[in-house]
Amino acid sequence: MIRKYIPDALTLMNAFCGSVATVFAFQGRYPLAAGFIVLAAVFDFFDGFAARLLHAGSEIGKELDSLSDLISFGMAPSAMVYSFLQLHLQESVLGAEHWTWLSFAVFIMVAASALRLARFNLDPRQTSDFIGLPTPANAIFWAFGILGFQQDNRVDPLWILAGVLVFSWLLNCALPMFSLKFKHFHWKGNELRYLFLAGILPILGLLGLRGLAICILWYIILCTIAWRYRSRHSLS
Numbered sequence: 299m300i301r302k303y304i305p306d307a308l309t310l311m312n313a314f315c316g317s318v319a320t321v322f323a324f325q326g327r328y329p330l331a332a333g334f335i336v337l338a339a340v341f342d343f344f345d346g347f348a349a350r351l352l353h354a355g356s357e358i359g360k361e362l363d364s365l366s367d368l369i370s371f372g373m374a375p376s377a378m379v380y381s382f383l384q385l386h387l388q389e390s391v392l393g394a395e396h397w398t399w400l401s402f403a404v405f406i407m408v409a410a411s412a413l414r415l416a417r418f419n420l421d422p423r424q425t426s427d428f429i430g431l432p433t434p435a436n437a438i439f440w441a442f443g444i445l446g447f448q449q450d451n452r453v454d455p456l457w458i459l460a461g462v463l464v465f466s467w468l469l470n471c472a473l474p475m476f477s478l479k480f481k482h483f484h485w486k487g488n489e490l491r492y493l494f495l496a497g498i499l500p501i502l503g504l505l506g507l508r509g510l511a512i513c514i515l516w517y518i519i520l521c522t523i524a525w526r527y528r529s530r531h532s533l534s
Contacts, residue, residue: 308345309362312338316370319441323377326385328448331378332441338370339434364415371437372411378444379404379462383455403459410466411436417470428475431468431518439465439514446508468518475521494520 319334345363383401411433418424443461447453476490485492497516501509 313366371433375440
């Protein structure tokens with residue numbers, strides 16, 4: 299039956315969009331690269347939705363999903379950061395030649411994304427929520443962060459590299475992070491989701507789509523606050 303192939307076809311479109319985003323990233327066409335990363339995230343959402351709706355989930359689908367995510371949410375955003383550093387920030391105190399080699403460090407994020415996806419596939423605790431930053435959230439932060447950095451020539455390249463290391467750690471840390479999937483629409487059980495949505499509306503209203511990077515920071519802050527709150531109450 300054709301319907302059993304629909305989820306896998308959507309997953310492969312995720313990989314296709316991620317590949318196109320990577321090409322645009324290396325060309326320095328960042329709005330297009332960011333757009334294709336978002337499109338990949340849309341396909342990533344709907345492949346799981348389609349698999350559940352059509353009862354067409356499969357083991358090969360799980361493997362395809364991780365491989366596609368590594369391209370779209372690991373390689374593509376890393377390529378954007380690398381290209382941005384090469385094209386715009388070679389006037390570094392380190393000098394262009396040294397900076398060229400140092401900027402390869404951004405691909406640590408690809409390795410961190412691969413580790414995060416492999417751990418996710420084997421971790422039964424991550425069926426409804428996450429442990430560590432999801433790769434699509436990391437990709438959206440960097441895709442739209444780069445669009446924002448384009449408008450600020452004062453950004454220190456070393457700070458960007460430091461951010462890459464921090465986010466590579468966040469991908470694999472033990473911080474519990476909520477999913478945006480609603481099982482119901484009552485307040486109880488969805489408090490963090492509604493607080494997140496309430497926060498992103500003014501951010502997007504003020505900054506437009508470039509504010510999506512700030513929205514990811516808001517997501518991380520909310521998850522951190524919730525984790526500390528639960529930790530304190532579990533000890534009391």
